[in-house]
Amino acid sequence: MAYRHMGLERQNPDSELRMLACVHGPRHVPTLLGITAWLSGSCKAPVTPYLMHLVEITGKERSNLLYHQKEDDLSDDECFGGNDGMEINQMVDMFTSETGVHMNQITAASTLSTVYEDVCNGAEDLTISIILIPFHKYMRIDGKMECAKEGIRTINQKVLRHAPCTVGILIDKGFGAFGPTLQAMGSFDAQQQPCQMIAVLFFGGVDDREALAFASRLVMHPDVKLTLVRFLSTSTNEYINGMEMAITKDEEVLMTIQSHQSENDADQEFLASFYNRYVATGKVNYTEMTVANGADTVAVLREMKDKYSMFIVGKGGRGLSPLTVGMNDWEECPEIGAVGDLLASSDFGATSSVLVVQQHRRTKKERFEDEFMVM
Template sequence: MDATQRMVCREDIFNPLTSMGLQMASILVISHFFHLVLRALGQPGPIAQILSGLVLGPSGLSNIHKVRDFFFQASAAEYYEVFGFFCRMLFMFLIGLETNHSHVLRRLRLSSTIAYGGVIVGAIFGIAVSFFLHQQLMLNDKKKFGFVLVIMIMMAYSASPVLIRIAGDLKFATTDIGRMAIYCSLINEITCLVLFGLIISFHKNRFFRDFFLTIGVTSVVVVVNKFVAVWFNKRNRNQKYLRNPELFFMLSLLIGSSMIIEMYTSTSVISCFVIGLTFHKEGKTARTLVQKLSYCVYNFILPIYFGYLGFQFDASILGSFNSASVVIIVVLLSIGSKISGTLAACHYLNIPLNHGVFIGFCLNLKGHADLMFIGQATSSLVGWNTDTYNLLLISIVLNTMISGPVLAMLMRREEKLISQSYATLDLHHPDSELRTMACVYGPRHVSAVLSATAALSGSQTTPTIPYMLHLIELLQKRRTNVSYHELEDNELSDEEGYGGNDVLEIHDAVDVFTAATKILVHISRAVSPFSTLYEDVCSAAEDLHTSVIILPFHKHQRIDGKMESAKEGVRITNQKVLRHAPCSVGIIVERGQAGVPGFSQLLEYVSVQQVATLFFGGPDDREAVAWSKRIASHPLVNLTVIRFLSTDSSSTRNERVGDRQDVEVFMSLASLSTGNDVDNAFLNDFYNQYVTSGQVAYVEKYVNNGTETVAALMDIGDMYSLFIVGKGGRGHSPLTTGMSDWEECPELGTVGDLLASSDFNVNGSVLVVQQHRNSNKDFLDE
C-alpha cells in the first residue's frame, strides 16, 4: 500500500484523478456500445469491456500523441493500483458473500479433483516453458528460480471473478456444469493465491509474521461481523434494509482489515473471500450488502477492471517474431494445460468429454491476480523489465479473449449443457438437488408457499436451493416528458420502493423460516404490469433452471371459511404461467379451520402433518406423486397415496383382503390388470419402493361416478391438512363425470377446483400440480 501513501500526499492530485475518471467513463461508454453489438452474437460482457480497453489503449486511440499524454500520465499509475486494490477487495468479498458453503462442500471432492488436475498440469507446463521464456527474454540468471515459480503459478491460475461474470452473461451460472466450473475456479484461485503468498513471504523472510497477522485480522473481522450483523438485524425492524451509516460501518471493517493485511503482507484477496464466505447470511444485513455491492460491482467496478486489462494491451511490441512467438507459446500452453489437466480429471471421475472441454476453457480465463503475479509484488523476486511485463500481460488478455468466445460457441453447440435438466420431478431422483421457485404477491401468500417449499425440501440432508420471487404490479410508468420536480409522489419511487411495507413483512417471514429450517431462501423481485408479469416468472425459472414453480391461489379464506377473490390480475398471471412455464407448476390453496392445526404449522416444527395425494390417473397425477416422494421424506409428514378406481375394476382383482367388501383396501399394485398401463407401471414402482418400506401408506377407493367421488372426498375432508392432486390430463374419466358442472376455476382442474371451492367444506389446504408441458397450450380437463 505504498502507492496509497504516495497518492494522498501529492500536490498535483487533480490532474491524475481527472485522467483516471475520464478514462473510466470512456471505458464504460465504449464497452456499452460493444456489448450491444456483441450481445447479438452471444458474446459475454467481459469481452466487450476488454475490447473497449483495447480501443482506448496503446493499440487504439492512445496512438494519438495528445491522447497518450493525457491517459498515460506516470503519476496516475499509483491511482490505478489503489483502484485495483478496492476492486479485488470488493468483488472477492461479494463472491464469498454469494457463495453457499454447504453447496460447495457437497461437491468438494469433484470440484477439487478437477481443479487440482488443471493446477498440477498447468504448473508442469509452466515450469517447462519458464526456462525457454527466461532464455528468450534474457532476464537476470540470479533470479531465475523466482521467475520459474511465478510463471508456474500464472499458468496454473484461473480467475473466478471473470468466470462468474461470463457465466452470468451466458446464463449457465445456475446449471450443474456451470456451478461445477465456478467451484473449480474458486478452488484453483484460492490455491494459487495461497502459494503466491507463501512464495513472497518466504522470499522476504517473514512467513510466520504474515501468516499470523492474516489469520488474526481475518478471525477478528469474522467474529465482529457475526455479532454486528445479528445486532443490526434486530435493530429497526420496521426498515427493509440497513441505513447508510450502518452499511458504512460494515464496509469500513472490511476496508480497514484489508488495508492492514495489504500493508504488511502480499495480498488480502483470500482474507476478503473468507470474510464474505463466513458472513452471517440471514437477515437484512446480508441482503443489504448483496444488493448494494452487486449493483456497483457488476455494473461499474468489474467493467472498468476488465477494460483496464485491455487498456494495457500494447500490440506494437508484437512487431518482432521473437515477441510474437513468446506470446503464442504461452497462450497455447496455457490452453493446452487447462484442457489436458481437466480432461484427465474428468476421465477419472467418469465425466463426459464435452463437459471436460467446457470446464477446461472456463478454467483458462485469466484476470486480476495475474496482474499481481507479474506486478510490483514480484519485482524484487523476478526483476521484471518492461518488455517481459507487456508480453505476459498480452498473453493474459489473449487467453481471456479466446476462452470467452469459445465458451459462447460451446454453449450454442451443446445446448444440453444449459438446458433444463429436470423440467419435471417425475424424472428427478428424490435424493438429488432440487431447485424451486416460490412466487408471492404479498405477505398473505408467504406462509402457504413457504410451507410447500419446506415440504418439498424433504429431509434435512436433501439438497434444496429455494428461490422466492416477489411479484409486484407496476401500476404506471414514470413520465419522461416532465422535469424531476414535476413528478408526483407515486412516480418518484425507485425500484427499492416497489412493494411498500409488503417487502418488510415478506423479509421477516423468510428470516423466521430460515431460522427454523436452516434453509436459505434467495429473494428477488419482479416489477411489471399484470399483462406481462408471467414473462418475468417464466424467464426467472428458465434462468435459474428450477424444476418447480409454486404459485399462490388468487383466492384466500375468510374467517367464516368462504373463499374470497383477490385481484383478477393474480388469476390471469397464474393461468399464463401454467401455459408458458418451462417446468412443473404447483398452485397452493391455503385452507383450514380456525383453531385447527393446519399445513402452515409445518414451518413451526411442532406437530406431524397428515398429507394425502389423490391419484385418478394421467401425467399430472403422476407428477403429483413424484412431488409426494420428496414430501414423504420430511420428518413431520405422514403421507398417504389414495388411488381412485372404477368399481367395475374391483371384480378383476386377483387379491382381496379376507372377506372385506369395503371399497378401501390395501394391496400390491403388481396384481392390477385394469386402468392405464403407464399409470399402473408408475404406481407399481412407487409401491415397491415407498409403500413396502413403510414410508408411505397406500389406499384404494372404488367409485362409479363423480357423485361417489365427491362423497368419498367429503369423507376424508377432515383427515388431512394437505391434499395433493394433479391438475388434469386424464381425458374422459368416469370417476370425475359431472364434477365439472359447477367448476369455477379451470386452472385448478376438476378435482382441485372442487377441493378449493367455498361450498366444499374441507379442513386441508390444496396443492394442485401440473406437469411440464412440451407445448404452449393450456391443457384443461375434458
Template sequence: MAGLVLGPSGLSNVSKVRDFFFQASAAEYYEVFGFFCRMLFMFLIGLETDVSYIIRNLKVASTISYCGQIIGTVFGIAVSFFLHQQLMLNDKKKIGFILIIVLILTYTASPVVIRLAGDLKFATSPTGRLVIACSLINEITCLMLFNLIIVFHKKRFFRGGLLTILITVLVIFVNKYVAIWFNKRNRNQKYLRNPELLCILSLLIGSSMIIEMFTSNSVISCFLIGVMFPKEGKTARTLSHKLAYSVHNFILPIYFGYLGFQFDGSRLRNFSSVIIVIILVVLSIGSKISGALLACKYLRIPLNEGVFVGFSLNLKGHADLLFIGQATNTLIGWNPDAYNLLLISIVINTVISGPILAILMRREARLFAQTHTTLEHETSPDDQEILTLLACVYGPRQVSAVLALISALSGGSGGGGGGGMSPHLMHLIELTESRRTNISYHELEADELSDDEDYGGNDVVEIHAAVDAFHGETRILVHLSKAVSSFDALYEDVCSAAEDLRASIVLAPFHKHQRIDGKMESGKEGVRTTNQKILRHAPCSVGIIVERGLAGVPGFAQLLDAPPSGAVQQVATLFFGGPDDREAVAWSKRIAGHGRINMTVIRFLSTESSSVRSERVDERDDVEVFMSLASLENGKDIDNAFLSDFYNECVTSGQVGYVEKYVNNGAETMAALKDIGDMYSLFIVGKGGRGHSPLTTGMSDWEECPELGTVGDLLASSEYNVNGSVLVVQQHRNSKKDLIDD
C-alpha cells in the same frame, strides 16, 4: 476490447492520450485500485458461493481441477528452461521463474469464469456449476502456493502465516456477531443503513490492508471471510445487493478494461517474441483441455463437456497480474520485455477463450438445456443433481403456505438448499399506471423520491422478515428476488426467471383466500390471469397453492412451527390417473421425506374394473390402507407401472401409506372426498390430463376455476368445506411453447 483500443497498441500511440494514462503516479494508482477490486469481488464471490454444492461434488471438481494443474505443471517446467534462455534472465533466479511460469499456466480466474457464466446464462446448469466449482478450487490452490512461495522467499513463513490466519479468524468471528446485531436492529427496514454497511466494509478493508502489508496478498482471506459470513438476514442481503451492483457494473468492467490495457503489441517486434507468446498460449490451453479431458474420461463425463470445461478454466485474471507483478519486485526482477510478453499471453488467453465458449454453447446447447422440467422421471430425491424451485408470492398473506411447501419439498433438511434443492422466492408486484417510469423529477410526490426499491411498500419488509425467520428455524436458505411489472407481463418475468434458473418447480398462490367464515373470497383478477399464463407457458412443472383451514384447526402452514408445538401434518395425494397425477405423486415422494409429515397416497379406481380382492396391509389413524397387489403387478398402463415402482420404493418401506377407494361416478367420488375432508391438512392432486374419466363425470358441471382442474376446483370451492389446503400440480408438457401470450 475497450482496453485494447485505449492501450499502447491503440490510441495511446497518440501523445496526449499516452500522457493522460501513463502519468508518473499511474502505477501506484492502478495498484491501489487493483487491491480494492480483488478484495471486494473475492469477498462477494465468497458471499455468493454455494458451499454445499462444492462439498457434495468435491471429488469431481477437484479431480478435474488438479488434473489440469498437474499437466500444466509438467508443461511449465518443460518449457521454462527454453523461455529463460530466450528472455536472457538471471540464472540465479531460475527457480523463481519456473514457479511463476507454472502458476501462470495452471491458474484460473474464478471472477472471470463466474461473470462469463452469468453473462452467457449457464451458471445454473450442471456444467456451469461444475465449472465454477473447479475454477474456485483452482484459484484458491494457486494463490495458496503463491503465498507460500513469497513467505518462504521472505523467510517469514511462521510470522506471516500465523498473522494471516489470526486476522482472518478474528474478522470471521466479529462478522458473525455484528451481522446478528444488525439483523436485530431496525426490524422495519429492508436493508442496512449506509453507515452500518460502511462499518462492515471498513472491517474487511482494514484487515485486508494489514494482511497485504505484512504478508503477500489478502485474496484468500477475503474469500474465506465471504464464505463464512452469515447468509441470513438483512445484513447479507444488503451486502449482496450493494456489492453485486457495484462489482458487476463498475469494478469488473474497469478491471477487464485494465486487463486489455496491458496489451502492448509493439513488444511483438521480432519472431522470437511471437514464438514465446504462442508457446505460452498453446501450453495454457493444451494443459487445461487435456487435463479436463483425462479427468472427464476417468469420471465418465461426456468429452464435449470436458472441452467446454477446459476452455472455461483457461480464463485468466487478476492473480496473473499479481504473480508477475510481485515476482518483478521480489522473486525475479526480470526485464520489461519478459514482463510484457507474459502480460500479452495472459490477455490473449482470455480473449481467445471467451468467444470459443460462446460458440461451444451454441453448438452444444443440450449441455445447458433445462433437463429437470418434471420430477416424475427423477431417479431419486437423494440424487446429486440440485433441483431448483421458484416460488412466487403477491404479498405477505401467501408467504407462510409457500414456505411450508418449500420446507416440505426440501425434506425438511437444512444446509443452504436442503435435500439437494435450491429454493428461490420471487415477490411479484403490480406496476400501476400511476408509477410511470418516464415521470419528471419535479412531478414526484414526496413519498416517491426513491428508486424501484420502494415498489412493494411494507410488504417487502414483512416478506423478508418471514424468510429470515424461516431460515433461522429450518436452516434452508431461500434466495429472494422481485419482479415489478403489469399483470399482463408478470408471467413473462416468472417464466424467464424459471428458464434462467433452470427451475424444476414453479409454485404460485391461488388468487382466492379464505375468510373467517370459511368462504373463499376472490382477490385481484390480474393474479388469476397471471397464474393461468404461468400454467400455460412455464418451462417446468407448476403447482398452484390454495391455502385453506378452519379457524382453530391446525393448518399445513404450522409445519413451520418448532417442535413440540408443531404437530405432525397428515398429507394426502389423490391419484385418478394421468401425467399430472403421476407428477403429484413424484412431488409426494420428496414431501414424504420430511420428518413431520405423514404421507398417504389415495388412488381412486372404478368399482367395475376391480375384479381382484384387496388385501389389508396397514392401518393408520382409523384409515384403512389397502393395496391391490394383483392389479399393480398385472397392470399394463403407464399409471399402474408408475405406481408399482412407487409402491416398491416407498410403501413397502413404510415411508408412505397407500389407500385404494372404489367409486362408480363423480357423485361417489365427491362423497368419498367429503369423508376424508377433515383428515388431512394438505391435499395434493394433479390438475388433469387424465382424459375422460367416469370417476369425475359430472363434477365439472359447476366448475369455477378450470385452471385447477376438476378435482382441484372442487376442493378449493366455497361450497366444499374442507379443512386442508390444496396443492394442484401440472406436469410440464414437452411441447415447445411461445413465451409471448396471444
C-alpha cells in the same frame, strides 16, 4: 447448455429439487415456508428454494431485482411492495434462522399483464423444477372463498400455458394446517410443528404422476405423514362410455383407446415403483377407493375432507375419466381441474389446503430436439 425440463416423475427422488415459490404479499408466505421445510427433511435430496415477490407497477419499466437491491429509477419503496416486502423479508429471515434452510429472495416488479413473463423467464434462468403460485382466492374467517384479485387468476392461467417446467397452484386455506404458525406464534420452531397429514389423490394420468412424484419429496420429513389414495373405477369399460367428447371417426376411437392404454401402463409402472420404495417400507400409507362415477368420487372426498391438512392432486384432463364424470358441470376454475376446483370451493367446506400440480407439456419442437439429442 439449453434448459430442458424433465418431469419430476422421471427424476431421481434423491436429486436436487429447484423450486420457485411466488407470492403477491405476506398471506401465502407461511404455508410456502412450511412446504420448503418439509422438502428439506432429507439430506439425500437437497432442495434449492427461491421466493419471488411479484409486485405490480404502473407506468414504469419493469425490473427483476435480488433481495434488498434497488435501481435509481425505481427507488420508491411502494414500487417494491412497501411494508409487504419488509414483512416477507422478516418472515423469511426468521425461517432461515430457525431451520437453517436458506431461501433465496427475488423481487419482480412488473405490470400485471407481463408478470407471468418474469415468472417463466426466472424459472428458465434458474433451471427450476417446479413453480408454486398462489390461487387467486383466499378463505375468509367464515370459511367462504373470496377473490383477492381477478388479475392474479389471469397470471396463473398464463403461467400454466407458458411455464418451462412443472407448475403447482396452491389453494392456501391456512386453518388447521401450518399456515398461521409464523404469524400467530411469531416464530418458526421446527420442533413445535404439529404432525401434518397429507393425502395424494391419484386418479391416473401424467399430472397425477407428477403430483405423486412431488409428494414423494416430503416423505422423509419426520413431521409429515403421507397417504396415497388411489381411485379405481368399478369397470374399465366405463372409460369409453364416460368420455365427454364428440367421436365422429373410428380412428379417433382407436387413438383414444390406445392413449388410455398407454397412460394406464405408465401409471402402473410408476405406482409399482412408488409402492416398492415407500409403501412397502412403511414410509407411506396406501388406500384404494372404488367408485363408479363423479358422484361417488365427490362422496368419498367429503368423507375424508377433515382428515388431512393438505391434499395434493394433479390437474388432469377434461372429461376423459369416468371417475370425474359430471364434476366439470359445476366447475368454476378449470385451471385447477375438476377435483381441485371441488376441494377449493366454498360449498365443499374443506379447511385443508390444496396443491394442484400440472406437468410441463413439451412442445413438438422440444420432443423432436430431445429425440435428436438421444440419437
